Each structure stands twice: as structure tokens, then as C-alpha cells.
Amino acid sequence: MDFVYGARLLEQFLTPATASHAAHALNEPANRVTYHVRKLRDCGLLRVAGHHGKRVQYVAAARTFHVPRTLVQLDEPLTVIGPAMREITAAYAHAILDWQARQGHPATGDDLTIHLGRCAPDTRTDTGAFAPAMRMRTVQLSPQQYRAAQDALNDILDRLETDETEACTSTFVLMTFRGQLHLN
Structure with missing residues (x-):
């Protein structure tokens, strides 16, 4: 699995969610997401959080993961x-x-x-x-x-973070790095 895709997929499970919810959020085919969710569960990165009807809800096993350098x-x-x-x-x-x-x-x-x-x-x-x-x-x-x-x-x-009804999903990209940005 692509490292960036894996991180984006895991992020969908910061709170309990189903594989179909993650597929919808990522605009990905449900069968692809379900396959990767099973792999992430088998690796211990996702755990079962409960059920929503017949569907299984998963949650990330942690908020921070240390990935061995050999895997990326x-x-x-x-x-x-x-x-x-x-x-x-x-x-x-x-x-x-x-x-x-x-x-x-x-x-x-x-x-x-x-x-x-x-x-x-x-x-x-x-x-x-x-x-x-x-x-x-x-x-x-x-x-x-x-x-x-x-x-x-x-x-x-x-x-x-808020649950207000007028709230809109917003993305903040905070990047820090040593050095200076050179635009040429």
C-alpha cells in the first residue's frame, strides 16, 4: 500500500467508522478500501470498535505510528x-x-x-x-x-475541533523545516 494512501486511510479511523464510510470520504472504490482495512486490521493498526448494524466499525490503534525505515x-x-x-x-x-x-x-x-x-x-x-x-x-x-x-x-x-452544525471541514497544512524557502 502506498504510504500516503495508508496514512490517509488510517486518518479516517481516528473515530470509529466503517470501511464504507472511509471509502466514501476518500472517494475510493469500496472493495479497495475494504481490502486495505482488513490488511490494516490484520497488522494491528486498526482494531474493531463496535458495530453499526451489520457493519463493523474500526478505530485506529494509535494516533502516532513509527514506521520502520525499511518499509518506506x-x-x-x-x-x-x-x-x-x-x-x-x-x-x-x-x-x-x-x-x-x-x-x-x-x-x-x-x-x-x-x-x-x-x-x-x-x-x-x-x-x-x-x-x-x-x-x-x-x-x-x-x-x-x-x-x-x-x-x-x-x-x-x-x-x-467542533461539532457545531454550521461548521465546515477545513484543512490546515502546517509545514516547518530548517532553512529558507527559495522561489526562483
Whole structure:
């Protein structure tokens, strides 16, 4: 199983869910997902959480997994990261197009606003609900500050989870890496 696909599949079982629910969420054929769910269960990565009618509900055995290096081709980072980054980029581009359509903007000819460095976005401007946002900033951090920043961002996302009826599924991609982004 592809590493990225496996991680996405396991993520569907952070709360109890059926294989058909996961297939629907991933927009994948039910028989393919069911096959991989059985394999993940047999490996101990998923466990039975209960039943929903005749269907079995599964839950991830843990929230964090340590995958042996021999099972993943980490010698070539693009093997793992490339497909995920292409999917993130495509999903973000579609979110922008969807947001523009909801705002009544034409598909072309609109200005694009980018916030660089310490320049804070103007929150007085009404961008509508769920406007896509991207913030990029390079900062000097000690190793302790780097870890503290990652922990703080994770804590923020954990606190944001809600079951409100007006809530909409939203994706945050928090990427941190040593070095600086060079756009050429």
C-alpha cells in the first residue's frame, strides 16, 4: 500500500467508522478500501470498535505510528512527499476557485493578495466565510523555540475541533523545516 494512501486511510479511523464510510470520504472504490482495512486490521493498526448494524466499525490503534525505515522509501523524500504536496496544491487551488465563485468573482482578472513577513492581513476586509489563506514567513528560532512553535500550532488545531452544525471541514497544512524557502 502506498504510504500516503495508508496514512490517509488510517486518518479516517481516528473515530470509529466503517470501511464504507472511509471509502466514501476518500472517494475510493469500496472493495479497495475494504481490502486495505482488513490488511490494516490484520497488522494491528486498526482494531474493531463496535458495530453499526451489520457493519463493523474500526478505530485506529494509535494516533502516532513509527514506521520502520525499511518499509518506506525515505531515501528519496519525493516518493513520500511529492504525491501529498501535489494533492495539497490541487486542493488549495480548488478551494480558491470555489471561494471566488461564492464571492461572485469571475474566474480570471481578480487581484491576488499575498502577505509577506510581518505584514498582517487586513482583518477589516470581509472575505466571506472560509476564505483560503496562505501565510509564509521565515524566522530565526532556537531548537527549543522550533519545537515549542510546532507544539503550539498543534494545540491550536486540537482546540479548534467542533461539532457545531454550521461548521465546515477545513484543512490546515502546517509545514516547518530548517532553512529558507527559495522561489526562483
